[in-house]
Amino acid sequence: MKEIEISLTVNNKPYKLSVPANITLLDVLREKLKLTGTKEGCGKGECGACTVMFNGRSANSCLILAPQADGAEVITIEGLGNLENMHPIQEAFVEEGAIQCGFCTPGMEMSSFYLLTKNPNPTEEEIREGISGNLCRCTGYMKIIKAIEKASQKLNEKH
Amino acid sequence: MKEFNYLRADTLSEALEMLEEFQGNVKVLAAGTDLVVRLKGDMVKEENILDISRIKELKGIFTENGIIHILPLTTHTEILEYPDMKTAAQILYDACKSVGSPQIRNRGTLGGNVANASPAGDTIPALFVQEAKLKLKSKSGERVISVEDFFTGPGRTVLKPDELLVDIYFPAMSDDEVGFFKKLGQRNALAISVVSVAAKLKKSTEPNKFDKAFVAFGSVAPTVIRGNRVENALMDSVVDSREKIRYIAQLAWREVSPISDVRASLKYRQDMSINLLYEGLLELYKNGWNRRS
């Protein structure tokens, strides 16, 4: 298939790529840029494992066609933080034991990041709503909610 | 995913030009939260995909002479964040809030929800009762139709192959109007509506009476439908008791012709549309037919 030139910024790094139009941003991240932190679960917008920040808002990268990402600013879980320099959300998930198999974690943390950017002091209800597009088959959500509450405190203390 | 020829229009006139050129063999792409799922499922027959998502002229909200215009590429989140939407377009606001998940609302557009023409499209019953009009435009001209006249069946509309939906508009709600949108899904988030109900009532100067009533049901027929019997009963009665509200809500049984499918049986859908309508009306009644704060 005919390839299309796209430029995009991922985790503050600019990229220029040639891609077929019938792949998604998720494929670009995982296959072309080898940023495999972002996961593919359902491929249909239902599980949230592929959640990234897309132009300042959370989005399912499995539903964004690669050419639609031309000119976009993307942040993935790798851009949130890494082992040497963990983001407070990542720290809180580890400390609260909010990770079991870990498959949902990158998407869950990106949704938490979007939520806390918009609402630094969410109630439990607002946290549930904020992660309503993310499924976790392991934890039963309580520990995830605790982790997000803790992350919110950590972030507020930092400021 | 199916192979296709990707086209991108940066302005409205470019888009209309391309629609005319590829007429019949081109599918419009807004955010793609519906279309990309369909492309992955090999459910799109058109060979050309026209990306309109960057057209600035088709994005945004403005009010003119008491009429709220929401341009088709405006996302559900943008509608929710727009000042005053919660009062001036309360019914649509509640419908947008119930769509999918934060991720879906951040991307999915109002125009895509309407043009997708799903009988379960959540903003559609809300737009019915908010008396919305749609502006359709092609290279050769434009026309305005009532939202009710747009749909002809599941996934089918009167949109011609060279036309684009370019504006969605309706009067801002006045102080004497109240309403609601209610949806029942299989779970709280990411649920396609099993049934949904929207209503708008214009209060009369006499208590418990209404000069105008609009009621619409989603997911109970091949398209969203108006509930004329319920509307007439609401306008003809003094709605001053729980019993009367129950009686009126039960009239919905005659309006709806649902199908049984994987999500729910026919009987369940009929019962649930009655219950949702009853619940919505009762909440307003208990609040003295005033808006919830």
Ligand SMILES: Cc1cc2nc3c(=O)[nH]c(=O)nc-3n(C[C@H](O)[C@H](O)[C@H](O)COP(=O)(O)OP(=O)(O)OC[C@H]3O[C@@H](n4cnc5c(N)ncnc54)[C@H](O)[C@@H]3O)c2cc1C
């Ligand atoms: C996981 C998931 C959950 C969802 N939950 C809900 C829900 O709860 N409620 C609900 O109502 N919907 C839901 N949806 C459906 C979808 O997200 C919405 O309908 C959304 O608003 C579609 O907008 P879009 O911009 O993504 O449309 P697209 O997918 O880009 O387009 C949809 C259709 O509309 C046509 N189209 C788009 N814009 C125009 C235009 N301006 N002129 C002419 N034709 C046009 C396209 O050709 C296509 O046929 C869900 C989808 C997913 C994947």
Ligand code: FES
């Ligand atoms: S993989 Fe994108 S939502 Fe499931």
Ligand code: FES
């Ligand atoms: S930790 Fe396994 S899916 Fe959430």
